[in-house]
Amino acid sequence: MSGASGGVGSAVQLAKACGAYVIAITSPRKNQQLLELEADQVISRDDNLVSILGGNSLDVVIDLVAGKQWPEFLQLLKPRGRYAVSGAIGGALVELDIRTLYLKDLTFYGCSVLQPEVFQNLVNCIEQRKINPIVACTFPLKEIHTAQAVFLEKKHIGKIVLNVAQE
The missing domain is CATH 3.40.50.720 (NAD(P)-binding Rossmann-like Domain)
Known part of the structure; x- marks a missing residue:
């Protein structure tokens, strides 16, 4: 796999x-x-x-x-x-x-x-x-750029989650 x-x-x-x-x-x-x-x-x-x-x-x-x-x-x-x-x-x-x-x-x-x-x-x-379920980390939607940067580092295991609920 x-x-x-x-x-x-x-x-x-x-x-x-x-x-x-x-x-x-x-x-x-x-x-x-x-x-x-x-x-x-x-x-x-x-x-x-x-x-x-x-x-x-x-x-x-x-x-x-x-x-x-x-x-x-x-x-x-x-x-x-x-x-x-x-x-x-x-x-x-x-x-x-x-x-x-x-x-x-x-x-x-x-x-x-x-x-x-x-x-x-x-x-x-x-x-x-x-x-x-494997969740590596969670970010509020307004931090989508940070979430993308973490994704591109390829150091995580599991999903990177964006919380779209209103804050």
């Missing part, structure tokens, strides 16, 4: 709640925090993923970043593997050798619009304490 420490870092908890073995990709300074979220393994985003994990070693890749690691993710997927993406902060344009798609019989998923029952299932997981 790329972007495991970001705003959708709760995906680590969700994957664990579903019984998955989770390999989180992040910056080294966030390793311990992701292990505390129950990631089974943490790898630096600067490492060569194929060298560490081996080609054709994963059933599913959840990519919350996209960008330069795209080719490695496809190498990691086993034949009939599944790739899901819901972010492109690492770069929106990637190159695909179409032969990789059809020779490995891969399935790609874009994950931005979910069925209504998915949100209810998420709420149920929170209520049952299977997962805990």
Whole structure:
């Protein structure tokens, strides 16, 4: 899972709640925090993923970043593997050798619009304490520029929340 420490870092908890073995990709300074979220393994985003994990070693890749690691993710997927993406902060344009798609019989998923029952299932997981929402920090709306600066520093884990309630 790329972007495991970001705003959708709760995906680590969700994957664990579903019984998955989770390999989180992040910056080294966030390793311990992701292990505390129950990631089974943490790898630096600067490492060569194929060298560490081996080609054709994963059933599913959840990519919350996209960008330069795209080719490695496809190498990691086993034949009939599944790739899901819901972010492109690492770069929106990637190159695909179409032969990789059809020779490995891969399935790609874009994950931005979910069925209504998915949100209810998420709420149920929170209520049952299977997962805990991760809030890195909260800012009043008038401090949106500060919130953006904190986001760009990439030192946080979880969501940066803007409080839009009138003060």
